[in-house]
């Protein structure tokens with residue numbers, strides 16, 4: 001009887017054991033192994049922001065998900081626990097299916113591969129890559145400050161920027177005008193760290209912007225002012241001016257200089273003409289150009305003679321001369337209704353003078369000194385024109401009329417300026 005009871009008990013135990021093991025077998029065949037539902041999406045984050053990598057799993061069961069950093073072989077998180085001491089790391093999940101690795105205030109050093117691992121045997125893993133981009137920043141000690149150069153020298157403006165990806169450098173004029181770099185090349189923008197201008201001229205003077213961009217906002221720019229120094233240059237439109245006594249007259253010169261020049265008028269080689277009742281010197285400045293005018297209210301006999309407009313700066317000085325002669329009834333010409341044409345003519349001609357373009361007046365009337373082509377010294381180019389002036393008589397005046405007339409095809413030219 002005792003034996004029977006024992007047998008029964010062991011039988012019971014055996015069957016329980018059998019049932020349990022068959023249940024286990026059943027569970028094992030019915031439950032699928034955990035695996036990844038989709039690959040990790042690579043992430044690009046801007047420095048300082050939060051980056052989130054996500055790992056999607058299915059059939060996790062009792063297994064756990066861990067995040068590791070590949071470069072350093074460190075375990076960052078296991079399930080919902082942060083293992084690393086890096087306080088910028090966090091972990092979260094959505095129904096044990098999507099596991100998020102949070103990296104706050106990302107730094108460039110956080111770049112690299114991150115592994116999502118499931119502790120199966122053998123373990124399963126997949127990796128994602130974090131890239132950290134950095135907006136551009138101009139490196140001050142490798143970037144030009146404002147530059148002063150002499151005309152005709154070569155100059156290089158530099159601008160360097162850090163950032164990730166490596167920023168591109170673009171140069172523009174602040175005023176939006178085109179940039180000329182010699183050899184007739186013109187462009188609205190120039191690319192590259194080093195921006196070289198060969199044979200710089202006064203037209204290059206201005207503010208330039210170096211703009212660094214790498215696709216990560218914000219772009220940055222720096223303003224660099226280029227100053228071009230050159231000795232004064234004076235151009236005179238009309239070197240011979242006739243007037244009647246009692247008439248009002250205006251003598252005119254155009255001066256270019258930088259640094260800014262001191263400009264004044266002299267008469268007959270000596271005195272500086274000051275403003276008084278009869279004379280009124282007027283200066284109109286526009287950047288490095290000065291339009292000099294001398295208004296003579298009422299011409300008297302003592303006013304006839306040679307006037308000079310003088311322009312002087314630290315690099316030198318130069319002048320232009322204008323001879324005011326008397327018109328008597330014998331040499332008078334019709335000068336009515338000329339004001340309009342006159343001012344037009346002057347505008348066109350003065351542009352031509354500056355640019356040295358085809359202009360008959362240039363040879364005849366222009367006195368150019370303070371040359372573009374020499375940097376040092378201010379040798380006196382003066383000047384066959386003053387010799388010509390001295391000997392100039394009415395015939396010569398008529399000759400210049402003829403030239404002016406031919407060039408401009410206009411029948412009504414005058415040589416004096418009604419004030």
Ligand SMILES: *[C@@H]1O[C@H](CO)[C@@H](O)[C@H](O)[C@H]1NC(C)=O
Nearest residue numbers: 039040041042043127128129
């Ligand atoms: C993530 O980037 C790595 C390396 O740059 C690349 O091999 C992988 O295919 C990328 N993954 C995805 C999902 O685009």
Ligand SMILES: *[C@@H]1O[C@H](CO)[C@@H](O)[C@H](O)[C@H]1NC(C)=O
Nearest residue numbers: 138139140141142143158160
């Ligand atoms: C600019 O400064 C950095 C440090 O501030 C220095 O490492 C670098 O050599 C400097 N560059 C130049 C061209 O002086």
Ligand SMILES: *[C@@H]1O[C@H](CO)[C@@H](O)[C@H](O)[C@H]1NC(C)=O
Nearest residue numbers: 152153154155197198199200
């Ligand atoms: C300026 O550059 C040009 C072309 O590179 C060169 O021929 C010339 O000698 C340079 N001039 C000066 C003053 O360095």
Ligand SMILES: *[C@@H]1O[C@H](CO)[C@@H](O)[C@H](O)[C@H]1NC(C)=O
Nearest residue numbers: 156157158159192193194195
């Ligand atoms: C710019 O000029 C500097 C100094 O002359 C030189 O070291 C650098 O290599 C140049 N950079 C480029 C891109 O030409």
Ligand SMILES: *[C@@H]1O[C@H](CO)[C@@H](O)[C@H](O)[C@H]1NC(C)=O
Nearest residue numbers: 165166167168191213214215
């Ligand atoms: C830099 O400029 C080059 C050529 O213009 C362009 O292909 C490249 O995408 C630019 N890089 C960035 C970061 O803007």
Ligand SMILES: *[C@@H]1O[C@H](CO)[C@@H](O)[C@H](O)[C@H]1NC(C)=O
Nearest residue numbers: 344345347348349352407408
């Ligand atoms: C003079 O300038 C005016 C307008 O500024 C222009 O219409 C005219 O064609 C010019 N004449 C010459 C000869 O250049």
